Amino acid sequence: MTRSTLNTFRLYATGKKTVPLTVEKYPGFQRDDKYKKLTSTDVDYFRSIVGDTGLIYQNEDDLEAFNTDWMNKFRGQSQLVLKPKTTQQVSDILKYCNEQKIAVVPQGGNTGLVGGSVPLFDEVVVSLQGMNQIRSFDDVSGILTADAGCVLESLDNWLGEKGFMMPLDLGAKGSCHIGGNLATNAGGLRLVRYGSLHGTVLGIEAVLPDGTILDSMSTLRKDNTGYDLKQLFIGSEGTIGIITGISILTPRRPSAIHVALLGVDSFEDVQKAFKQSRIQLSEILSAFEYYDNNAFQIFKKHNDARSIMDNEYPFYVLIETSGSNKDHDEEKLNTYLEDMMTDGIAQDGVVAQDESQSKRIWGVREGLTEALGKEPAVYKYDISMPVSKINDCVLEMRDHLEQGGAFGKPDSPVIDVVGYGHVGDGNLHLNIPAKSADPRVLELIEPFLFEWVSKQKGSISAEHGLGISKNQYLSYSKSESMIKLMKTFKSVLDPNGILNPYKYLPTK
Amino acid sequence: MTRSTLNTFRLYATGKKTVPLTVEKYPGFQRDDKYKKLTSTDVDYFRSIVGDTGLIYQNEDDLEAFNTDWMNKFRGQSQLVLKPKTTQQVSDILKYCNEQKIAVVPQGGNTGLVGGSVPLFDEVVVSLQGMNQIRSFDDVSGILTADAGCVLESLDNWLGEKGFMMPLDLGAKGSCHIGGNLATNAGGLRLVRYGSLHGTVLGIEAVLPDGTILDSMSTLRKDNTGYDLKQLFIGSEGTIGIITGISILTPRRPSAIHVALLGVDSFEDVQKAFKQSRIQLSEILSAFEYYDNNAFQIFKKHNDARSIMDNEYPFYVLIETSGSNKDHDEEKLNTYLEDMMTDGIAQDGVVAQDESQSKRIWGVREGLTEALGKEPAVYKYDISMPVSKINDCVLEMRDHLEQGGAFGKPDSPVIDVVGYGHVGDGNLHLNIPAKSADPRVLELIEPFLFEWVSKQKGSISAEHGLGISKNQYLSYSKSESMIKLMKTFKSVLDPNGILNPYKYLPTK
Known part of the structure; x- marks a missing residue:
């Protein structure tokens, strides 16, 4: 998502639609009485730290962007946003909050996907946007x-x-x-x-x-x-x-970047292509992404794009190289692609000849999220596992939903089960577009998926974190002794529990 | 150090010379009475866990290698070594030690440089050598x-x-x-x-x-x-x-490795060569090491090696590339070397033409430690700092010792101050060979050096760790609040303090 799409989302949130409160959407959360409710004395004290321009207080319009996440999935009820300019101001704020037991939500760009950066109740938001030097x-x-x-x-x-x-x-x-x-x-x-x-x-x-x-x-x-x-x-x-x-x-910026797309018949071949890329492209390999044809169909439905390849294939692999010598990198990439075609691992291959072609190839991979967002509803999961299991996860979810009566017939609630992600990192973005947000479908998916991931010793959150939407499922990824130790560290570092409460570690 | 030199050191320790006890060499340490002294009941219990062949008890000859470090700098007085074969055995051992308050020193290959892996008093050594699958x-x-x-x-x-x-x-x-x-x-x-x-x-x-x-x-x-x-x-x-x-x-093993040596006039040029290597060698650069001519003179004194270059230079730079395509790598390296010579950054340059030449070039860099070890005495420091300060550290130490009357005249106790290390990591191995181990010289070096490093926001131990020889100086590298938090974590995770006592964190 670029800055402009983010802004669009924000406008949408403030202009057209009221996002339901997180505590209404996720019932069972109660404001913890141990946290003090803000008084005017508190606000005056904070004002003495950050000045008049360093805070937003009880102005619903201005507070909206800090209370709501960019996807309009979560909304909190904070009455106060603080924008410190210095580390000392952050220190003064936290010291006071700790003494007074005022709950705090730290917030950066607020682009998270699991509700970690927005409050649930009346926590004070401490935004870092004023510290940008x-x-x-x-x-x-x-x-x-x-x-x-x-x-x-x-x-x-x-x-x-x-x-x-x-x-x-x-x-x-x-x-x-x-x-x-x-x-x-x-x-x-x-x-x-x-x-x-x-x-x-x-x-x-x-x-x-x-x-x-x-x-x-x-x-x-x-x-x-x-x-x-x-x-x-x-x-x-x-x-x-x-x-x-x-x-x-920070690394040196590469002077040469190349992008290629492969059409591949099976996920076994995707793995073979990855393995061989680590040998032949080795030090210049900078991305190895895949998406399945089901994901591509969703993309096509919402985009007027010309096809990059003449035919369609069950899987697509996007390869990017970054290096310091254009000629060398081209030679390596061309040799690799020829070998992939000769060995029958890839059925088709395209190398971008200029930046606009590179952008077109990347455009499909990066546009999948947006296209899926245009479906009536979509269940999104960001999981990791051994590379060999990635497509099994997609297939077994399809079977499971079909057996559960939610997929496979014209009147089924689930439209499709699609997969894409970072092959090199064993990171699957599993997406399940559906005709509507349906609790019955959700019950079929969870905890089935988490149990499946747990059996593969995978992670229920590869990149996105825990926040408010994954914290209760932590035990699927971490052992009891690990969670116990995490809780110990939390209580040692934050004995009053003022920082980002109700999230991250299991509360139940 | 290879396995054979390690064995030589070990034989030396057991055969020819009794290493003084660490507690004699570093006075001020006292056995903490909170730790239980081993009883035969304890030994029987441990035997029930690891079996007869899994322990060494009160056999001075067999215990020696576990009580002494490979440099013969540290010697402890443990009476018991345990060699568990499974994680469960390690768990059973520690559970008992924790309950009984028996102090433990975990030991791997015992190749550390700061005495971290050998006991001080009668701590039980838990060696991991039986777990090697x-x-x-x-x-x-x-x-x-x-x-x-x-x-x-x-x-x-x-x-x-x-x-x-x-x-x-x-x-x-x-x-x-x-x-x-x-x-x-x-x-x-x-x-x-x-x-x-x-x-x-x-x-x-x-x-x-x-x-x-x-x-x-x-x-x-x-x-x-x-x-x-x-x-x-x-x-x-x-x-x-x-x-x-x-x-x-684990990364793919590179199929092409190249090694080159540059002769350079100034440390400014060493930095320029490094900067340019990150542009031209970029993704294939796998080592960028330097040593000064003073270090090279010590090497020559103890080695009968033919010179790699015709002339001598104030600084030498060793560059290694590792990549997946021999021709490409050679072209990149040759172009880089030509540019270095043309721009006057390097005065001379040699590329190894085969593995034996590579070994000769690496041999000097890797042989510096051994050569310095042959001097009558040597004060060794492993410090890190911004790359630009590396040679200043060497020069200022020379000045400081000269002003202190310890260096620069024929009867001075200090022979030289030499520097070498990993430029890319800002990691200097500062070595001060001397005619004898002289407390007056040591007092001139420390804490002067640590204060100097601290002023550069450097680290007093870049790679070697703290162990028993650096732990009291931690405050030169870490703030009071950091050390306080470290001590908190230690007491939370090891409330009885049974693991590797007297070391790592400051005891004073």
């Missing part, structure tokens, strides 16, 4: 330090002028904050090449619930002095501290 | 799972037959265990290319002090379900749990 950049090592509220795409553009790039890329880059990326351990499209944030993030500055500023803003690639505490904050979804600054290792 | 390998994703006691080189050889490799490499590979690599967050030679273990390790199985088996043996590249607890164990030096199993992402 680049702090330093070392063009020898490629190490960037920046405020947590910097927008990912802005950082990437800024680095681009210096010949570097951010090591992560995702659809929401035009709106998401780097601090939010860290807090949710964002993966995205470049993970197969540049690895996860646990490897690329070198330092974090975070404010703990009691106001302690934890300065771990290392700009060192190697530092073996004590527990690597910053790692706990990566993927903690704002539950143990507010990330205010980041230090990250 | 590969558990699984997925040749599509490249994900390996294995017991913690597997030797790094054995894993790498095993993977080599399948076209894969371990993402880390270090001198001690012939002896060190993968579990110990994780426990010490080993960096090594390939970090510039494959990143740190925080990125490549996907899962850990660890036993907590109370015997809880923490099963986080994920084989997923993406999993955003809760705090990433495994990260805390990476670099924890055996203080919060014993790692018994690992899951790691």
Whole structure:
């Protein structure tokens, strides 16, 4: 999603339709009485920290964008948004909230998919959008330090002028904050090449619930002095501290990028193509994505696009290479594609000849989410598992829904079960478009799917996190002893439980 | 260090020289009375877990190798070594030790440099050498799972037959265990290319002090379900749990490797060469190492090697590329070298034409440690800092020692101050060979050096960890709030403090 689509969604939310409150949609949540209700004294105190322009109070129109997520799936009831400008202000805010037991929701670009960044009840929203300065950049090592509220795409553009790039890329880059990326351990499209944030993030500055500023803003690639505490904050979804600054290792921007599309007959061949790409494309492979023909049909239904290939195939593979030498990369990619065709692994192959062709190929893969969003209803899952199991998951879900009477006949509620995702990461986006949001269908899907994923030792949330929509299912991905230890850490770091309550860890 | 040199060191320790006890060398440590002294009942209980062949008790000859480190710098007084064969045995051992308050030192290949893997007093050694089985390998994703006691080189050889490799490499590979690599967050030679273990390790199985088996043996590249607890164990030096199993992402083994050596006039030019290598060699760069001419002179003193270059230069740069296409890599490397010479950044350049020439070039870089070890005494430091400061550190230490009257005259105690290391990682190995171990010299070096590193926001231990030799200096690298939080985690995870006591965190 680009910035413009995000804005469209926002306008939609405020203009045309009232999003139901999360607590109405997910019944069973009760406001915890241990949290203080805001008083005018509290608001005055916060005003003394951030100033008149640093807060939004009881103005429903202005609060809307902070109370509602971009998909219009979640809506909270916060009366106060704070926009600190400095780490010290964040510290002062949290110290007071902790003393007064005021619940807080940290918020970055608010582009999450699991409701983690919006409140449920009257939690105070602490938005990082006022902290958006680049702090330093070392063009020898490629190490960037920046405020947590910097927008990912802005950082990437800024680095681009210096010949570097951010090591992560995702659809929401035009709106998401780097601090939010860290807090949710964002993966995205470049993970197969540049690895996860646990490897690329070198330092974090975070404010703990009691106001302690934890300065771990290392700009060192190697530092073996004590527990690597910053790692706990990566993927903690704002539950143990507010990330205010980041230090990250950025790679050189590649001078040559190539994109190709393969038509493939079976998922076994998709795997063979992936395996061989790691040998022949090796160091220049920067994306290996797949989508099935069912997903492509949904795309075609909502898009007027010319076909990229003459024929249709059960599976499509999108390959991207990024390297420092155009001729070398072209030679590697062409040899690889020839081998795939000769060996019968690919039935067809197309290499983009220019940027507009690259965009067309990427356009289908990236447009799947939007096309699926145009169906009357869609059940979306972001799961990971051993690569070999990806298509089994799609097939077994189809069987299961058919046996359950929800799929396969003209009057069935389910339209289709489609799969696409990041093959290299074992990450499947399983989507089930349906004629309407139907609790009976949901009961067929869950917990069947989570149990299936659990049996494969997969993850029920590969990239999207837990938030409010996955936290009760954590036991399908993590053992009892792991969850117990997580709860211990949460209570040690946030004894009053003021940070992002009701979410992340199971409450039941 | 290869396995054979390690054995030599071991023989030296047992045969010719009695290593002084650590507690004699580092006075001020006292055995903590809270730990129980072993009784025959305890030993019988342990025997019931691991069997007769799974323990060594009160046999000084057999205990020696577990009580002494390979450098003969540290010696403990343990009377009991346990060699469990299963994770359940490790759990049973720790549960009992925790209940009885028996102190434990986990031990892998015992190749550490800071005394972290040997006991101080009568702690029980739990050696992982009996747990050395590969558990699984997925040749599509490249994900390996294995017991913690597997030797790094054995894993790498095993993977080599399948076209894969371990993402880390270090001198001690012939002896060190993968579990110990994780426990010490080993960096090594390939970090510039494959990143740190925080990125490549996907899962850990660890036993907590109370015997809880923490099963986080994920084989997923993406999993955003809760705090990433495994990260805390990476670099924890055996203080919060014993790692018994690992899951790691392994890259394809490159089919082409090239090695080159540059002669360079200034450290500014070393940085320029590094910067340009990231542009031109980019995705194939797998090592960028430097050593200064002073280090090279020490090497020459102890080695009968033919010179690789005709002339000598103030600095030498070793570049290694690893890729999937020999011709492409050669072209990139040759173009880069020509540009370096044309631009006057390098004064001379040599590319190895075969494996024996590669070995000769690597031989100097890797032989520096051994050569320095042949000096009468040597003060060794492993520090990291912004790349631009690396040579300043060497120069300022020379000045400081000269002003302190310890260097620069024929009768000065210090022979030289030399630098070498991993430029790409900002990692300097600062070595100060001297005519004898002289407390006056040590007092000049420390804490001056740590203060200097601290001012550059560097790390006092880039790769080697803290153990017993660096833990009291932690505050030079980490803030008070960070150390406080580390101590909190330690006390939460190991409330009785049975794991690796007296080490890692400051005791004073």
